[in-house]
Amino acid sequence: MTPRSLSATVAVGGVIGVVPAIGVTTILSTAVAARFRLNIAATVLVSYLVQPLQLLLAIPFIRLGISLFGLGELRLSLGEMQRMFKADWLDALNKLWLANLAGIAAWAMLAIPAGVLLYFVLIPLLGKVLPRPRVDAGVAQGTPVEISTGKE
Incomplete structure (x- = not known):
């Protein structure tokens, strides 16, 4: 994986993993990862x-x-x-259902900015940690490489 794709994967998984709705993280992270080809x-x-x-x-x-959302009468x-x-x-x-929905809405408002910030912080960090892809010496120097199609 490239540093960009790995940082996107970690950012999406990290942000979705903290949604305050227990039991939806697997479905939500699978759907978002499939949508963005992560x-x-x-x-x-x-x-x-x-x-x-x-x-x-x-x-x-x-x-x-x-x-x-002004649900001030509820104490947790x-x-x-x-x-x-x-009673x-x-x-x-x-009341607890409404409070949980309000928590999910608060998470949703913070999720995209936090995910974008995490993505851009992780790119240089993962660029230093991940191994560089090897390039064949002949291809790197511009030497023509013969490709066989199998129809000879």
Whole structure:
């Protein structure tokens, strides 16, 4: 892989791997990698490797979404959620669903700028780490190379 394609793969997998919706990273990273002709296996692997960050960033994304979309009455403490479920579990599920959607929306607003930044940071780093492709000495010096088509 070239540094550009590998950095795109890592950027896409990394950004999709932290989406605050558990269970959608495989499908989403596969679809995006297929659309942009990236290495699907590597993209999914990177999204799996950053899943601990998904768990760490879920609450901050949800809190950001709550503040962006004016869902200020919802607090995400354990005691508050237990109280909500004891009072009315359907209403609690509805509020938590809306909070999660707000978190996904906050992630979506940050995903493209973060992915682009990660892509451009990784290109020079991976350019130094990845081995250079070998060029045949005859081709590099401009010597004509005979290609056989098999129809002789």
